[in-house]
Amino acid sequence: MAHLLLRHRDIPDIGKIDIYRKNGGFEALKKAVTQMKPQDVIEAVKASGLRGRGGAGFPTGVKWGFVPNTIWPHYVVANADESEPGTFKDREIMESNPFQFLEGVAIAAYAVGANTAYIYLRGEFWSVAASLDEKIADMEQAGFLGERLFGTDYSLRIYTHLGAGAYICGEETALLESIEGKRGQPRIRPPFPAVYGLYGKPTVVNNVETLTNVPLIIVNGADWYKSLGTADSAGVKIFSLSGHVNKPGNYELPFGTTYRELIYTYGGGVTDGRKVKAILSAGASSAVIVADDKALDTPMDYASVRTLGADLGSASVIVINDSVRMDWVINKTIHFFKHESCGKCTPCRDGTYWMLHLIERIERGEDVEANTKLLHTVAKQMQNKCLCPLGEFSTMAVTTAIERFPADFKASAEGGKHG
Amino acid sequence: MLAEKYPDEIKKILAKYPPERKQSAVMSLLHLAQLEKGFVDRHAMQEIAGICGITETDVAEIIGFYTLYHDKPEGKLRLQVCTDIACALRGADEFLEQLCERLGIRPGETTPDGLVTVEAVMCLAACNKAPVFQVQGPDGISYHENMTVDKAVEFIETARKGVK
Numbered sequence: 001m002a003h004l005l006l007r008h009r010d011i012p013d014i015g016k017i018d019i020y021r022k023n024g025g026f027e028a029l030k031k032a033v034t035q036m037k038p039q040d041v042i043e044a045v046k047a048s049g050l051r052g053r054g055g056a057g058f059p060t061g062v063k064w065g066f067v068p069n070t071i072w073p074h075y076v077v078a079n080a081d082e083s084e085p086g087t088f089k090d091r092e093i094m095e096s097n098p099f100q101f102l103e104g105v106a107i108a109a110y111a112v113g114a115n116t117a118y119i120y121l122r123g124e125f126w127s128v129a130a131s132l133d134e135k136i137a138d139m140e141q142a143g144f145l146g147e148r149l150f151g152t153d154y155s156l157r158i159y160t161h162l163g164a165g166a167y168i169c170g171e172e173t174a175l176l177e178s179i180e181g182k183r184g185q186p187r188i189r190p191p192f193p194a195v196y197g198l199y200g201k202p203t204v205v206n207n208v209e210t211l212t213n214v215p216l217i218i219v220n221g222a223d224w225y226k227s228l229g230t231a232d233s234a235g236v237k238i239f240s241l242s243g244h245v246n247k248p249g250n251y252e253l254p255f256g257t258t259y260r261e262l263i264y265t266y267g268g269g270v271t272d273g274r275k276v277k278a279i280l281s282a283g284a285s286s287a288v289i290v291a292d293d294k295a296l297d298t299p300m301d302y303a304s305v306r307t308l309g310a311d312l313g314s315a316s317v318i319v320i321n322d323s324v325r326m327d328w329v330i331n332k333t334i335h336f337f338k339h340e341s342c343g344k345c346t347p348c349r350d351g352t353y354w355m356l357h358l359i360e361r362i363e364r365g366e367d368v369e370a371n372t373k374l375l376h377t378v379a380k381q382m383q384n385k386c387l388c389p390l391g392e393f394s395t396m397a398v399t400t401a402i403e404r405f406p407a408d409f410k411a412s413a414e415g416g417k418h419g
Numbered sequence: 420m421l422a423e424k425y426p427d428e429i430k431k432i433l434a435k436y437p438p439e440r441k442q443s444a445v446m447s448l449l450h451l452a453q454l455e456k457g458f459v460d461r462h463a464m465q466e467i468a469g470i471c472g473i474t475e476t477d478v479a480e481i482i483g484f485y486t487l488y489h490d491k492p493e494g495k496l497r498l499q500v501c502t503d504i505a506c507a508l509r510g511a512d513e514f515l516e517q518l519c520e521r522l523g524i525r526p527g528e529t530t531p532d533g534l535v536t537v538e539a540v541m542c543l544a545a546c547n548k549a550p551v552f553q554v555q556g557p558d559g560i561s562y563h564e565n566m567t568v569d570k571a572v573e574f575i576e577t578a579r580k581g582v583k
Contacts, residue, residue, distance in 0.1 A: 085503040085542040118435075123450070123487040124543055124553055126560035159435040164446055165486035167541065181442035181471060183484040199440060240546065242505040248547035284504055284542075318505050318546075332504040336541055342484075 004236050005212050006252045008096035017138040020099040026144050028215035032107050034150050036218075041111035045214065047222035049234030054079055054170070054207030055282065055314040056389075057302050060214075066194035067112045067202045075203040076109040076117040077179070078211055081163060081170040083122055085336060086283035086316030089238040089250050090208035094121075094128050097212070098135045102158065104211030106145065107218060109156050112204050116157055120175050123164035132160050167340035171388045172205040174342065185344040186388035207314075209238055229255035233301035233312075243280075243319040244271045256304075260296040263319055274321040278405070281305055282313025284333040285393035287400040288326065291319075309400065326401040326408040331359045337394030348391030351382040355398060368411040376402045421466050425451055429470065441471045445481055449488050454557055457497070458489040486540070487555065494529040494536035496578060497555040498571075502539045505546035514550035515539055517568045522575070534582060535575055 002010050013019040020026075032041050046061030067074055078101070082090040093101050109117045121129045136158050139145040147155045166184045168174045173187035176198050197203020213235060217225045226234045233255035239262055242248045246268030253262070259279060263270065270276050279295065280286040287310040289295050298304050305312040320329060338352040358375040362368050379395040386392050402409055422429060428451055436443040445467060452463040459467075459482055468475045482488040489497075500515045515526055519537055522530055529536040545551040548564035552571070563574060 082544045083542055086505045086546050088544045088546050091544050122544070123446075123485070124560055124562075127562070130559075161435070161443075162447060162450060163485070164450070164481075164488055165540075166484065178446070179443055180440070181445040181473070181481070183480060199437070242546035242549075243508040248509075250547070280504070316546075318508070320508065324508070329504065332507055336503055339541055 003252050004216055005093060005100070005209065005238055006097065006250065007100065014100075015096055015098055015135075017099060017135070017142060021142075024219065025099055026103055026142075028218035029103050029106050029110075029144060030150055032110055032218050033152055033154055038111050038113055041107060041218065044222050045111070045217055048217045048225040049222075049229075050210065050213055050217060050225065051233070051302070052207055053209035053213075053237065053314065055084070055285070055311075057312065060206060060210055063194065063206070064108065064112050064204055066192070067204060068195060069113070071195070071202055072113075073116070073201055074112050074114040075198045075201060076105060076112060076114045077172075077175065077198060077203055077205045078105050078117065078119040078208055079170060079172065079175060079205055080119050080121040080125065080128075080208050081167075081175060082125075082208070083167040083170050084283035084285060084314055084316055085333075086242050086280060086318045087240050087314050088242075088316075089240050089314075091125065091128060092250050093208055093212050093238075094125070094132060098132060099139070100215055101208055101212045102132070102135060102139060103144075104214035105158055106139075106156055107214050108204060108206060108211055109158075110154060112202075114204070115155050116159070118179055118198070119158065119160045120169070120179060121160060121162055122169070123162050126162065129160045129162050136160070166342075167336075168342040168388075168390055171390060174388070175205065176203065183342070185342045186390075188387065230299065230301045230303075232303045237300075237315050239300065240314075240316040241267050241319070242316070244274070244276070244321040244324075245269070245319045246271055253300075255301040256299040258297050258299055259291070259317070262300065262317060263296070267319070270319065270321050272321070272323075274323060276319055277322040277324060278320040278326065278329070280318040280320070280329075280397065281308075281310045281315075283316040283318065284336050285313060285389075285396060286310055286318075287396045288329070288404060290404050326405040327359065327362055330398050330401045331363055333397045334359050334394065337390065341390065341394070345387035345391065347382045347385040348387065348394065351378060351386075351391065352394050354378050355394070359398075362409070365411065368409065372402060372409040421448070421452055421463060422470075424455075433470075442473050442477075445471045445473065445478060446485070449478070449481065450559075453488065454559070456492060457495060457556070458492050460490075487560075495534050495556060495582065496575075497536045497538060498552050498575075499538050499540040499543075499555065500550065500552040501541070501543040501545070503542040503546075505542070506549035506551060509549040511550045514566065514568060514571075518571050521568060521572055530575075532579070534579055 050060045051057045169184040174184040178184040193203045276291040279289040338356040379398040432447040502511045550566045
C-alpha cells in the first residue's frame with residue numbers, strides 16, 4: 001500500500017508546494033473551510049476514531065470538542081517536541097512531508113475557531129524549524145494561510161516556536177508554559193488546556209503525526225479511515241524501530257501488525273543473528289516486555305499491547321537482544337528521567353534522584369539484592385503520586401525489569417552489559 | 420547590543436506573539452544572543468529582560484532550566500553525543516569514549532585550542548541513525564548522523580581549518 005503519512009517515500013518532491021498541490025494538496029483544507037462548518041469537521045474526526053499519536057492515545061475529535069465557545073481567542077498548538085528515546089517519526093514527517101502536516105494544523109485551527117496556531121519544536125530541531133518557516137511562507141504566498149482564506153471570513157497564521165532542550169516540554173501544559181516564556185513545568189490539572197491553555201485561553205495541543213492524519217480523513221471520509229487498522233485503533237501508525245535490529249527506521253503500518261512482523265519482516269531481524277530478549281514498546285517510558293513467542297505474535301494496537309502489561313504509547317519500539325542485562329537498561333532509562341525531571345513535584349524530583357543512586361549502587365555490585373528490593377519499593381511508591389506522566393513513566397521500566405527479569409538483578413548475574 | 424546587531428530578527432520574533440505577551444519571545448531571543456559567543460553574557464541577559472518586560476532573574480531562570488542555553492564560555496563548537504538507551508544499544512557510549520580518546524580530552528572537556536567541547540546529551544530523536552551527535556555553534560544547531568570516530572574527527576579537522 002502507498003504511504004499515507006510518509007508520502008515522500010512514494011512521491012519524492014512532495015515537500016515542494018507545487019508537487020504537493022499536484023498530488024491533492026490543500027484540497028482537504030479548501031473543502032473544510034468552504035464546504036464544512038467547524039462542528040462538521042470535529043464530527044468527522046470524531047467518527048474516524050483518530051487517537052492522539054503522541055503517546056496518550058486520546059480521541060482527537062473528542063479533544064477538539066472540549067473547546068468552549070464562550071471564551072476567546074482559541075489556539076491550536078502542534079506538539080513537535082519529539083524527545084522520547086526511541087521516537088523519531090515527527091521529524092521525518094516535518095522534514096519530508098511538511099505540507100500535509102501544516103494542512104492538518106490549519107484544518108484543526110479552523111475546526112476549533114483558532115486564528116493563530118503555534119508549532120512547538122524541540123530546540124534541537126533548529127533546521128527543521130527554519131525549513132517549516134519557509135513552507136509556511138510558501139503557503140502564505142499561495143493563499144493557504146493569511147487573511148480571508150478561500151474568500152471566506154476565516155483567517156489563520158501559523159508560527160514556529162523553538163524550545164531549548166527539555167523533554168518535559170512534550171507534556172502539554174509544560175509546553176504551554178514554555179511558549180509563554182517560562183520554565184517548562186507542568187501545570188496542575190484541571191483546568192485542562194481545552195479550557196485554560198495558552199495565555200489562559202482554550203487551546204488544543206496535538207502531536208505532529210496526529211495532525212498529519214487529518215487531511216486524509218477530511219478528503220476520504222471517516223468510514224474509509226476506520227476501515228484501516230483495528231476496531232479500537234483506527235488508521236495507520238508510524239512505528240519507530242530502533243536498537244538491535246538490522247534495519248532501524250520508521251515503518252508506516254496498519255495497527256494490528258505484530259512485533260514479529262515489525263522486527264523480522266520490516267526490520268530485517270536482530271543484529272548479529274542473536275535472539276530478541278526484551279522490547280520497549282513505548283521508548284524509555286515503557287514497561288519492559290519479555291519477548292517470548294506470545295509477545296512477538298501480539299498485534300500492535302492499543303488494546304493488545306496492554307495485554308502484555310505495557311502500552312503502545314508513541315509506538316517507539318526499542319529492540320534489546322540477549323546479550324544485554326536489564327539492570328544496564330534501567331540504568332540508562334533512570335539516568336534519562338533523573339536528568340529530565342523538572343523538579344516541580346517531590347515524588348518525581350526525589351524519586352528519580354534515589355532511583356539513580358540505587359541503580360548505581362547495584363551497578364557497582366554493592367549489596368545487589370537489598371538495593372534492588374529498595375529500588376523496586378521506591379519506584380512503586382512514586383506510582384500514582386507524580387504531578388505529570390514523566391514521573392510515572394520513569395518507574396515503568398524499573399518495576400517491570402525487576403519483576404520480569406529477576407535473574408539479571410542477582411549478585412551472581414553474568415554476561416555483558418550490552419552487546 | 421542585540422538590537423543593533425539583529426534588528427530584523429528581533430522584530431520577526433516579537434511579531435509571532437500577541438503584543439502584550441512579549442515574555443514569549445525570551446527563548447528565541449536567547450537562541451539569537453547565544454549565536455556569536457556560544458553563551459549568553461550579562462549584558463545580553465539585561466537587554467533581553469528589557470525587551471520582554473521581565474526581570475534579569477527571570478531570564479537567568481530560563482537559561483538554567485533549558486539545556487541548550489549556556490551562561491559560560493566553552494568551546495566554539497559544542498559537539499553533543501546522544502548516549503541514551505536506543506543509541507547506546509548501537510555503540511554510542513563506545514563512540515563517545517573513543518572520540519574523546521582521539522581528541523585527548525574527557526567527556527565534558529574542551530580541546531586545548533578552545534575549538535570543541537564534547538558532551539554526552541539526552542535523546543536527539545535520531546535513534547535509527549546512531550551514533551549521532553549535534554553541533555551547537557555560530558550557525559545554530561546541525562545534526563551529524565551514522566557517525567564513525569574517523570568521520571567525527573574529519574569534521575573537527577575541517578572546522579579547525581575554517582577557524583584559522
